[in-house]
Amino acid sequence: MNCKQLNSIGLEEVLAFLGHLPTRQNEKEAWYLSPFGPESHASFKVDRPQNLWYLFSEGAGGTTTDFIQKYLHTSVKEALEWASNQNFSSFHPQTKTLKPNPNYRIDKIMDISHPNLIQYLYERGLSEKVYPFIKEVWFTIENKQLYAVGFKNNSDGWELRNVFYKGALLKKDITFLPFFQKAESISQNEARKNAGSGKVAVFEGFTDALSFIELQKSFEGDLLVLNSTAMLNKALTVLDSYLEISLFLDNDKAGTQCKDTITKHFPHARDFSLLYSDHKDLNEFLTAKMKHHAHDTINTAITKTAINEPTEKQNNCKEETNRIKKGLQRKM
Incomplete structure (x- = not known):
């Protein structure tokens, strides 16, 4: 560009x-x-x-x-x-004005149920554990109906993902999840009131936040999802009152700049991106871990088969030898 x-x-x-x-x-x-x-x-x-x-x-x-x-x-x-890196529409002449009405509409919002979305989440390493934090959103853009996994932000806008689509509808904003076991986002004003002196984990995108939920077993704190690095200024006001800030940002230039800005404002913030330094982000780390586990499971099954196979052959040989011996004894 x-x-x-x-x-x-x-x-x-x-x-x-x-x-x-x-x-x-x-x-x-x-x-x-x-x-x-x-x-x-x-x-x-x-x-x-x-x-x-x-x-x-x-x-x-x-x-x-x-x-x-x-x-x-x-x-x-x-x-x-x-x-x-943003999802802006195709370039248009400077003299062209925007349409007064949006060229999209949201048709329905429901719990995750479509097999394609369930498969998409599975391939991203995400199970039913994260379903309370997302929705299935059906929407129409320029007379074409689509469906996607939807993640709500603090301004009631939606981040949308499926295999073929990545975008957002309505107003762009951060998402604040107070104590992540509670599957609900709240308004920005309420977020500031509830943001206490405890722990908060910060992510760029919602699939990374969902990956954190998938991986974690004992974290007790809030989650803050930027939904775009452009939302960082808004996020800084929420982070201001936290004593513990954990950063799980992307391992790219934008993620590094975001990390540097946060640590400049909050020197006590801790960067955990080294935990997945060989991967672009936390979700890529999770999917790689899932594939590795599946590979290990297959290898274990193959190994067990290889170990058992000689024993089974030996047993069969013994049975055949005993059968022959019994036959000879009868003849004698």
């Missing part, structure tokens, strides 16, 4: 992805509360035909690239890398 391509992505799509919605809008412009800090009156304007932004409270503005740089406090190169 280059700057021209990044600037062709609608600012409104990027803002929605980051969890910011307009306070008022018309065909030509959309107004937002500043994405860069708290304010009571919207001073951030998006020029829809030009796909440009301007923040009146600071006198700053620019393109989509400029916005991402400022929002993530990063360089042009890192902004391009970040955008390349």
